[in-house]
Amino acid sequence: MTLIPKTYDGAADPLRIRLAAAGAAVMTVGMGLGLRAVAAGNVAKYGGDALYTILLLTLVVLVRPRVTPLRAAASALTVSWAVEFLQLSQVPAELSQRSTLVRLMLGSTFNPPDLFWYTVGAAAGWLSHTAVRSFPTGRGTRDG
Template sequence: MRDDDATRRRTPAPTCTRLAAAVAAVVIVGAGLALRAVAVGEVAKYGGDALYTLLLFALVLVAAPRTAPGRAAVLALALSWAVEFLQLTDGPAYLAGQSTAARLVLGSTFNAPDLFWYAVGAAAGWLAVRRA
């Protein structure tokens, strides 16, 4: 058996990856809602930040199931950081005032420690998929 044959057999089919990522996304949203219901303060905030990026990681795999785990983690982290840096403008705060969905997706206020917790979420996604 050649190396590329072994790799092909270990790589899950895109449909399986997409389904697993979609289920994970639902579980991540549930975990985020549960965290907000039972935790307060920094635990809820920073745990939510990590889960936000973990959700983006799962959604990357839903949209593009053949994406390598490292690439999906980098993309999810870049998107999270882009949204956070966008909060340095007035746009997200304005939109958050207009829509609950915009507030949940875009936030409203820049907070530098969030950048670290987004990296934690991306690393968690990468580790989970690498170990699977």
């Protein structure tokens, strides 16, 4: 079974990686919406924080399909933390009053525990990305 198809030279096919990343992004959004539907309080909030960083990681892979799992996770974590620290200013709160989409993307209030849960999301995304990249492609084997 081919999960990450390779091109003739053995390199992963960027188009297929992008398609997989787009599918993972859609699934991540679905998981976030599902979590909000079935959970409340800290479970929904902090689970959403972790999923936010995972979503960012999938978007990094979508843009840069050959990025390493570590760089993708580090990029997603950096953006997550930057957005959280931006909340120390009034900019996200003011923008959030004008747009629901901005509120979902930027939040409005700094919350230190969010930094930990973004790190959890980055670690989970790194593990998942590493695992997917290590799946055999089926090419060059007796089964392929």
